[in-house]
Amino acid sequence: MGTSSVEETALIEEHLLICEGCQGRLRETDDYLLAMRGASQQQRRDERTAKGREWRFPAWFPALAAVACGLLLVVVTPRFVRAPGPVVAVSLTALRGNGAGNSAPAGRELMLQPDLTGLGEDASYRLEIVDLTGHPVRQGTLARAQSGIKVRGLNSGQYYVRVYRPAGDLLREYGLEIH
Numbered sequence: 001m002g003t004s005s006v007e008e009t010a011l012i013e014e015h016l017l018i019c020e021g022c023q024g025r026l027r028e029t030d031d032y033l034l035a036m037r038g039a040s041q042q043q044r045r046d047e048r049t050a051k052g053r054e055w056r057f058p059a060w061f062p063a064l065a066a067v068a069c070g071l072l073l074v075v076v077t078p079r080f081v082r083a084p085g086p087v088v089a090v091s092l093t094a095l096r097g098n099g100a101g102n103s104a105p106a107g108r109e110l111m112l113q114p115d116l117t118g119l120g121e122d123a124s125y126r127l128e129i130v131d132l133t134g135h136p137v138r139q140g141t142l143a144r145a146q147s148g149i150k151v152r153g154l155n156s157g158q159y160y161v162r163v164y165r166p167a168g169d170l171l172r173e174y175g176l177e178i179h
Contacts, residue, residue, distance in 0.1 A: 087111050087150065092161055092174040103177040106156045113148035114163055119171050126164040129176070131157065154178045 004012065016022055090104045092114040104110055112127065119125075127149055129138040137159065142149045161174040 089113060089148070090176070091115070092176070094172055094174055101175050103179060104154075106178050107153040109153055110151045111148045112151055112161060114142070114161065114172070114174060116144070116163070116172075119163070120165070122165055124166060125171070126166060126168075128162045128164065129154070130160050130162065132159075 016026060085108055087109045088104050089111045090102055090113065092102050092112055094101075094115065114127070116125070122144065124141050124143045127140050127142050128136055129151065130136050137154065138151050140149050140151065142163075156178050159176045159178060161176050162170060163172045163174075164170055
């Protein structure tokens with residue numbers, strides 16, 4: 001096996017030439033090593049063959065699965081998604097007291113039409129919708145010539161629509177209840 005020195009190897013080889021018992025043992029060892037190598041090679045061949053026989057998805061399967069999922073979405077989605085409906089016009093009027101005064105359905109696009117009577121003749125105003133805690137929910141700009149401003153639907157709750165001058169001065173606040 002190449003682990004002995006040259007002198008030791010010479011002595012071992014000389015002994016093997018004359019000792020029949022050691023020759024037999026050497027043959028048994030060589031036969032064992034050959035058998036193990038053969039078995040190892042056969043094992044590797046069997047593993048490669050088994051891997052070749054494993055079932056795999058055909059190359060076209062992912063495309064078919066994608067088409068099936070797409071068709072399923074086309075068929076099922078309309079049953080769960082409702083059309084939001086037409087835009088709801090909301091005429092905002094300022095009221096005294098705690099009442100919201102103005103209301104609209106939840107989730108629908110709104111056309112807010114604030115009453116600007118008595119306000120300065122600014123060319124535009126900044127509108128801001130805030131929740132009960134005063135956190136801004138939506139913002140936009142309303143030109144004086146416009147009749148209103150479109151706003152994405154809001155969740156149910158109480159809101160305030162604030163009208164500001166472009167410089168930032170608060171001019172008016174309207175209550176808005178979304179149900």
